[in-house]
Amino acid sequence: MPVGTHAAVRAQRREDLLGSGVQVLLANTYHLLLRPGLEIFEKFGGIHGFMNWPRSVLTDSGGFQIFSLPGSRTMREEGAEFRSYVDKQTVHLSPERSIAAQKSIGADIMMVLDQCVPATVEYSVARAAMELTHRWAQRCLAARGDSAQALFGIVQGASYPELRRESARVISDMPFDGFAIGGLAVGETAAEREDCTGIVTESLPADRPRYLMGVGTTRDLLEAVHRGVDMFDCILPTALAKQGVAFTSLGRRDLRRAAYRGVDAPIDPACDCYTCTTYSIAYLWHLQRVHEAQGWQLLGLHNIHFYQELMRRMRAHILAGTWLDFYRAQRDVLDARDSYGPAVTHVTRAQRRKLAERRGRYEIVAGDGVGHIRDTRSGEIMHPVDDPQEEARSLYVGPARLVERLQVEESAPLVIWDVGLGAAANAMATIVAAEDLARIAQAAPAPRPLRPLLLISFENDLDSLLLALRQIDLFPYLRHAAPHVLAVEHRWAARLGGIEWRLLLDDFSASKFAAPPPDIIYFDPFSFKTDSGLWSLAAFRELAQVCAASATELFTYTYSTSVRAAMLAAGFFVAKGSATGPKAETTIALSPRAAAGQHGRELLGAEWLAKWRRSDARVPFGADPEDPSWQEAINGHPQFTRGREACATDAPSRVNGESR
């Protein structure tokens, strides 16, 4: 069901919706109650007459909006009370009032009023909301009376399996025409959502439709259909179209990327929608670039068509008995990168105004109350999924064993290179960890000296840090003197002593030769498509030269085959890094001296080498595909020829404690 919040699907004509085969639209009772108001629907004979829509309409009950929109509200046994965002009047919404409104709107399918809570609330809150939802479901059934309009019940229970089972049992014992799974797509992970969906569908009757509310991406639809769901509604096809994102048979395509600028092909070669049969990617890219409303409309049309077509194909495969093959083949094709974006953020008007600000080539985007830096030229977002501080700890500070390595008696500082300062997430996670350690050490009965820390951040453009400092609410880890002082003086030292932070404001290609050689490198610039120069074979060869005499470990978020090939060809040893957020793996590069020590890292082995030989991405970035030197360097790399045990026992530990 495309979402027609205000009795219209954003930027879409009814003819195009009908042409895509849309059977049901979703409209929002809460919004329609406030504007245009129920008397208008009564005058026009319901929503079908008002919007001249000949097919079905489902209305939600308003419960989700009361829960998700900012503003004051109170929940009582009787119903909910909230302030209208239109005229600030107090509005009462009870089960009876919600059903009466949906009757006036004239929905073909009405929904019960439920109490929606975030999937992550504590058990007692989740149970209370579920029990209230059950009592309200009874009242909605009574309020429906003998109306011919269908009524669906809603299963709640947050992410507690026993509550979900109980709710599914109680709700499916009531005489509803269909059953919905509510309270998902509000902050839980994809895996939690899938588990929850599976638990509920097991307990629902097979002969009535099951509706997963507010979900989701094309891949979410596939996973939910696999678990027995029939119906969905989601704003993603039109909301992402506005951002320039298309769902296609080749996965998700982001038209903000410069790579699409001149491409003379349809956005989806397998699609027969109006957009795909009429326009090239280059034209759609251009419309997006000049903020032409038609670009949004055309991409939205394609996305809705693609969703409808996906549902038709899934239905055909189920009927043909070929579902499992289809499901397995599509799982990797349909995009796995979830982007519900900010599910329940409360962004004030003042914040939104500030968010629109840019500085140089950067802007800030907010998701779940956390700020992220976006490069407006490439469209790339730094740390798009995780909380940047969480990622800094799990990908850089933790695996680099910072705390352990500062507790070594040693007068030469531990040198950390922070390549790609950005909004200083990695640098601040490092400083906070080092300061905590220093405070604990000083408070000890017999204080032991810690190894000094020298943190060097490399950045060619301070705009992203300055932008983040202006919006500190979204970057709470910047509430510390260090980033403010660094931004002005390019140097900061802790009053506790022993911690120094320097900024080298220049291109890394030049400044790396001017800095003391590193023990640890956080390699966290934008990706190849934005910062291509930093990921090339030539760049890693230079880096290997700088680290030649040191036991250096480099940590980076990517596990791209081309990047790993460049590292190996440059002479680094390459190991698997820990999983973080959506990434199953990351990468650690070790200088030969680090690899000769007791590093405890899991070096890539023969299996990776065999995969690399078959890979389309085997050529290191920036390397001449015909040049034999990098191929020989990788094929003959001691990491593969000597074997892991030999590497680990060749030399005594030089990673910890030994001075350069």
Ligand SMILES: [Zn+2]
């Ligand atoms: Zn299309």
